[in-house]
Amino acid sequence: MTRIALQGDLLDFTSAPSLDDTASPAVRYRPDHWLLIGDDGRISAVQAEPPPADWPRERHPGRLILPGFIDTHVHSAQVDVLGAYGTALLDWLEQHTFPAERRMADPAHAAQISALFLDGLLAAGTTAAMVFPTVHVASVDALFSAAQARGMRLIAGKVLMDRHAPAFLRDDVAQSERDNLDLIARWHGRDRLAYAVTPRFAPTSTDAQLAMAGALMSAAPGLYLQTHVAENTDEVRWVAELFPQARSYLDVYRHFGLLGPRAMLAHGIWLDADDRAMLAHHGASISHCPSSNLFLGSGLFDWAATRHAGAAVTLGTDVGGGTSLSMPRTLADAYQVQALSGRRITAWALLHAATRGAAQALHLGHEIGSLEPGLQADLVVWDRAANPVEARRQSVARDLHDAVFAWLTLGDERHVVSTRVAGVERHRRGLIATDSNDLC
Structure with missing residues (x-):
């Protein structure tokens, strides 16, 4: 059964952010929210309140949940x-x-x-x-x-x-x-x-x-x-x-x-x-x-x-x-390429280009790229920090962009907790599965 409710800090985009606006209104950040995945492998709801009691639950307090x-x-x-x-x-x-x-x-x-x-x-x-x-x-x-x-x-x-x-x-x-x-x-x-x-x-x-x-x-x-x-x-x-x-x-x-x-x-x-x-x-x-x-x-x-x-x-x-x-490593390199050219690009522009923006470019925005009800539940749970130094950096972040930018530029596959494809968990840290029955 695919059905599950995940709790965490949900981050995705409602439109394309500009390249340089750290306070972009295109960012959709929903901390401590529940994302409900139905038996069809699609997102059935996103809500602040807990799901009904008969839903299997998985809590990830303080962790980011992003589109794959x-x-x-x-x-x-x-x-x-x-x-x-x-x-x-x-x-x-x-x-x-x-x-x-x-x-x-x-x-x-x-x-x-x-x-x-x-x-x-x-x-x-x-x-x-x-x-x-x-x-x-x-x-x-x-x-x-x-x-x-x-x-x-x-x-x-x-x-x-x-x-x-x-x-x-x-x-x-x-x-x-x-x-x-x-x-x-x-x-x-x-x-x-x-x-x-x-x-x-x-x-x-x-x-x-x-x-x-x-x-x-x-x-x-x-x-x-x-x-x-x-x-x-x-x-x-x-x-x-x-x-x-x-x-x-x-x-x-x-x-x-x-x-x-x-x-x-x-x-x-x-x-x-x-x-x-x-x-x-x-x-x-x-x-x-x-x-x-x-x-x-x-x-x-x-x-x-x-x-x-x-x-x-x-x-x-x-x-x-x-x-x-690792896409985070790639996005960090993209920031550096633009910096070498005399520009600065935000975490929002980078993340959008690798999620919603890519889905739209491939004419797949109706299927993937956002945490919207009805879309396929292709998503990833991420740790914000993989070691005490990164945890310290997160603790002193000035605002949301500062925290996410630090996570992005320091992050890699070590930060991945769980990867789901159409709702099915295909990777959990230390475990990879290729059949829906392999994970429970």
């Missing part, structure tokens, strides 16, 4: 290259990423890594994600199967690469089209799963493959598009050489019909004003990946300019360029 984080850009196979030393993007792919992805051709290895990866997300407080597996059909099947077993909202698709990659990772247009159509029929719209057409990035796809990807987008309603754009200056120069007819890197995707309201493009560091206007015009979103950008030395993303242009900004861990599946 939504990671909009991450690579499942790259848990094997976390913290790999010493190269910029293009060399890093050759030296570390491609060899790790090669191993995903083995269905047993793909199943092992997919399970490890998703359990890592849950343990870090992430309940939904947009994921790159690899070019291998086995990697896609393994990832979707593991997500289905955990009841997770997951968006993924077979990676497309038919040039400028090792032979062991290249596909061809005809076969990849057949594979994609089969995978779409098998997984798209099944339970909480959705399919994303996934060209890795423009340099590793021929014109013919990009055109095929554009055609796939009309193959089924609700398909997503995920790829990379303008992450690194060497990459941007390479794209200009490969696609001289395009005005910009982003314009390559526009030309092949890949920009739209369900397109999520990772990074977007080296975009100009016309590119940002193009994003907004097509309703496409950027997944800002600050940990990866810092680790690989790619550059500093201009969040304010992107938002001012009208394009949505979400957050991605980008493991393994990013160094952790």
Whole structure:
């Protein structure tokens, strides 16, 4: 039985906060409230008064309860290259990423890594994600199967690469089209799963493959598009050489019909004003990946300019360029990226982008991202402090923003108490379960 009432300090958002208002009215903070989860796995009520006596109860006094984080850009196979030393993007792919992805051709290895990866997300407080597996059909099947077993909202698709990659990772247009159509029929719209057409990035796809990807987008309603754009200056120069007819890197995707309201493009560091206007015009979103950008030395993303242009900004861990599946660590890095650019961004803007904002960018605001009755009970219970030093910091916080900002910038997976997906507890500190009967 899913039904349970949780008590704690509820924190979510009713609208998008500005980037710099620490007292934003968009913040909804309900301390010492009860959140009731029904047998259908949805939030049935949020209230100050205790639930009826027949409700199972779990009290978390002083702990935060937030919507589960939504990671909009991450690579499942790259848990094997976390913290790999010493190269910029293009060399890093050759030296570390491609060899790790090669191993995903083995269905047993793909199943092992997919399970490890998703359990890592849950343990870090992430309940939904947009994921790159690899070019291998086995990697896609393994990832979707593991997500289905955990009841997770997951968006993924077979990676497309038919040039400028090792032979062991290249596909061809005809076969990849057949594979994609089969995978779409098998997984798209099944339970909480959705399919994303996934060209890795423009340099590793021929014109013919990009055109095929554009055609796939009309193959089924609700398909997503995920790829990379303008992450690194060497990459941007390479794209200009490969696609001289395009005005910009982003314009390559526009030309092949890949920009739209369900397109999520990772990074977007080296975009100009016309590119940002193009994003907004097509309703496409950027997944800002600050940990990866810092680790690989790619550059500093201009969040304010992107938002001012009208394009949505979400957050991605980008493991393994990013160094952790923890969204709090990623958000802390996002603050530092903006600080290096001479700006300050609030905890509210950061948290919104990884919860309600991400859900809306993915057209899932009716399902996840907020603590609203009727939505799926994808949520996480968090400790405010993991050690005496952090507890002291919390005790002297000046106001709510100061306390939450300190929690966010000092926090990581050690602060996760419990993760629920559609009401079912899938992680409790020290325990992971993949079946609803595993936890009581």
